[in-house]
Amino acid sequence: MASNGNGSVANGNGTAKNGLTKIQTQKKHNGICHDDSVPTVKAQTIDELHSLQKKRSAPTTPVTGSQAPFATLSEEERHKQQLQSISASLASLTRETGPKLVKGDPARKADTQVSHVHHHVTPTIAVSDSALKFTHVLYNLSPAELYEQAIKYEKGSFITATGALATLSGAKTGRSPRDKRVVKDDLTENELWWGKGSPNIEMDEHTFMVNRERAVDYLNSLDKVFVNDQFLNWDLENRIKVRIVSARAYHSLFMHNMCIRPTPEELENFGTPDFTIYNAGQFPCNRYTHYMTSSTSIDLNLARREMVILGTQYAGEMKKGLFSVMHYLMPKRQILSLHSGCNMGKNGDVALFFGLSGTGKTTLSTDHNRYLIGDDEHCWGENGVSNIEGGCYAKCIDLSREKEPDIWNAIRFGTVLENVVFDEHDRDVDYSDKSVTENTRAAYPIEYIPNAKLPCVGPHPKNVILLACDAFGVLPPVSKLNLAQTMYHFISGYTALVAGTEDGIKEPQATFSACFGAAFIMLHPTKYAAMLAEKMQKHGATGWLVNTGWSAGSYGQGSRIKLQYTRKIIDAIHSGSLLDAEYKKTEIFGLEIPTEVEGVPSEILDPVNTWSNKKAYKETLLKLAGLFKNNFETFTNHKIGKGNNNLTEEILAAGPIF
Ligand SMILES: Nc1ncnc2c1ncn2[C@@H]1O[C@H](COP(=O)(O)OP(=O)(O)O)[C@@H](O)[C@H]1O
Ligand SMILES: C=C(OP(=O)(O)O)C(=O)O
Ligand SMILES: [Ca+2]
Ligand SMILES: [Mn+2]
Structure with missing residues (x-):
């Protein structure tokens, strides 16, 4: 005893x-x-006991007779087809055919008994050792399974106190726009925007294939790869099927959260993807390869409908890479792709929030009093707006429960938390800590926001809000824009980088990024601008310029406009009260600014009031005006829209005059 x-x-x-x-x-x-x-338990051994723990998932909707083609297939047959499709994706194009694939975790012995498929896409050229090994495919795993994979096998993966998966993206903690390349072929040479200001740095088809083979070889050399089959675009008629092949559970969970998650039935019916990403981010590109200027390369081939990632593990590269693809595919269908957040009021009034990174798209579209349609990537078509994604990707630096409660509460089980710092023991995240990077991020499914609008679609926008984080502190907190001004500022795409984020920057640096997303657009900016003008005119949308940046002096002297005030301004735009306010015109930029906004101190509405040194204000204003003018010169020879040239002239006249 x-x-x-x-x-x-x-x-x-x-x-x-x-x-x-x-x-x-x-x-x-x-x-x-x-x-x-x-x-006692029925099991005879520990292994048997463990096997009792797990039961098979039941289908979420009943499979109905002949309407569902997959219903006629046996489960075994379906699995075989899935594996064949994945095998074709991973096939080396220079040696043997598709790799030998098995489904499941190599750590689980039973899985390896599943027989492999050998898919014949090209004739066998030679058999190498790689043809003799198996690659395990972890196909559309659940967040729980991905957590286990990450924690077991990926250094730097931990569960935080609220249940999020904290992970590290490695050496790269942000996007690498200078390493993004697009294959220039007969078609894209004429279709895409190339040259000065364009994000499309050219590469040839052959170099793409060299990098593709490098990525595929790397992935096949691993014991296991993750495969996500998902959708983009909530507009069912323009939905795109995407496949992401990656080496990390972190990447798989990120895309699980960010793309639209198929139901089990949709997955069984998935078939061949429309677009495939090969993410071999842990593996560098080869500097001896033509065009390669660093060990990072993000390569887009529109003809092959493929993207290859080498040398960067920053997950945002995948989501923004797919966004580029949508910026090519959608305008071909007369649908405008938008780098904007989007939400909708109780009465169905939709607002778009355009802006460059860090200007407030995610923060301001996540509004407890409105339905969230999406925080970053949308389409505007015949029937209204649709979100491209199934999740949000919020900046976390200095995140506070009080100021951004919905984002705060979304950081829980299932959410990927990139590059944050947390307490070793209790795993409380310190959102103020920039030790790893200033660009800390949370990626969560959109339904983690309580008032998400599902499905993520809405009617035509009523307000088009252009967000600029002006670190010079001279743009008004809010201005009402006419159509020509909206186009001028949309094409300019102004925001500012602040001192301190990069060595050597002593004063704010203006960045102009056409369409508030030059890094992602594929066609000339005026193509998107013309579509925006046409849609805004047709649906009577009002344009607004909102400065979420500095007031009462430039960065260093002044301070960032309080989020609380920006929210009040946005509230007044949504409610329609700002449309009826009293306005006055500013000098130089010619912006219409309201004299009063409920909940905002009136004196801050005209930035000149907030500067104690009026001379410095005027000099800074002129300086910024000069930068706008300089930047716009690239566009002066471009016509906006078809037929009449009036809009083009109006747009040119809508910039600063001095
Ligand atoms: N007045 C303001 N308006 C909007 N955001 C603000 C403001 N002041 C501070 N911020 C902070 O700026 C950041 C905006 O980032 P985010 O919304 O993620 O930008 P985006 O989605 O456009 O990349 C957030 O961290 C937010 O808390
Ligand atoms: C993920 C990004 O988007 P944003 O900063 O606009 O949220 C990015 O630009 O890398
Ligand atoms: Ca961005
Ligand atoms: Mn964002």
Whole structure:
């Protein structure tokens, strides 16, 4: 008999000395003493016991007769087709055919008994050792399974106090726009925007294939790869099927959160993807390869509908890479792709929030009083707007529960937290810590925001808000724009980088990024601008310029406009009250600014009031105006839209005059 916690010993059949009920022992069978009264488990071994833990998932919707083609296939047949499709994706194009694939975790012995498929896409040229090994495919794993994979196998992966998966993206903690290349072929040479200001740095088809083979070889050399089959675009008629092949559970969970998650039935019907990403981010590109200027290369081939990632593990590269693809595919269908957040009021009024990184798209579209349609990538078509994605990607630096409660609460089980710092023991995240990077991020499914609009579609926008984080502190907190001004500022795409983020930057640096997303657009900016003008005109949308940056002096002297004030300004735009306010015109930029906004101190509405040194204000204003003018020169020879040239002239006249 063992002693209990109090040191008292229960006697055989009697009452414990300290008054606890007596311990019941079973009757003896064959002289063996059983220590419990319930029947023993059915399992004969520990492995069998563990296998009892897991039961098969049931389909979420009943499979109905002949309408569902997959219903006629046996489960085995479906799995075989899936593996064949993945095998074709991973096939080396220079040697043997598709790799030998098995489904499941190599750590689980039973999985390896599943027979492989050998998919014939090209004739066998030569057989190498790589043809002899198996690559395990971890196909559309659930967040729980991906957590286990990440924690077991990826250094730097931890569960935070609120249940998020904290992970590291490695040496790259942001995008690498200078390493993004696009294959220039007969078609894209004429279709895409090339040259000065364009994000499309050219590469040839052959170099793409060299990098593709490098990525595929790397992925096939691993014991296992993750495969995500998902959708983009909530507009069902313009939905794109994407496949992401990656080496890290982190990447798979990120895309699980960011793309639209198929139902089990949609997945069984998935077929061939429209676009495939090969993410071999841990593996560098080869500097001896033509065009390669660093060990990072993000390569887009529109003809092959493929993207290859080498030398960067920053997950945002995948989502923004697919966004580029949408910026090519959608305008071909007369649908405008937008680098904007989007939300909708209770009365169905939709607002778009355009802006460069860090200007407030995610923060301001996530509004407790409105339905969130999406935080970053949308389409505007015949029937209204649709989100391209199924998740949000919020900046976390200095995140606070009070100021951004919905984002705060979305950081829980299932959410990927990139590059944050947390307490070693209690795993509380310190959102103010920039030790790894200033660009800390959270990626979560959109339904983690309580008032997400599902499906993520809405009617035509009523307000088009252009966000600029002006670190010079001279743009007004809000201005109402006419159509020509909206186009001028949309094409300019102004925001500012602040001192301190990069060595050597002593004063704010203006960045102009056409369409508030030059890094992602594929066609000339005027193509998108013309579509935006046409849609805004047709649906009577109002344009606004909102400065979420500095006030009362430039960065260093002034301070960032309080989020609370920006929210009040946005509220007044949504409610329609700002449309009816009293306005006055600013000098130089000619912006219409309201004299009053509810909940905002009136004196800050005209930035000149907030600067104590009026001379410095004027100089800074002129300086920024000069930068705008300089930047716009690239566009002066471009016509906006078809037919009449009036809009073009109006747009040119809508910039600063000095
Ligand atoms: N006045 C303001 N308006 C909007 N965001 C602000 C403001 N002041 C501070 N911020 C902070 O700036 C950041 C905006 O980032 P985010 O919304 O993720 O930008 P984007 O989605 O456009 O990349 C957030 O961290 C937010 O808390
Ligand atoms: C992920 C990004 O988007 P944003 O900063 O606009 O949220 C990015 O630009 O890398
Ligand atoms: Ca961005
Ligand atoms: Mn964002």
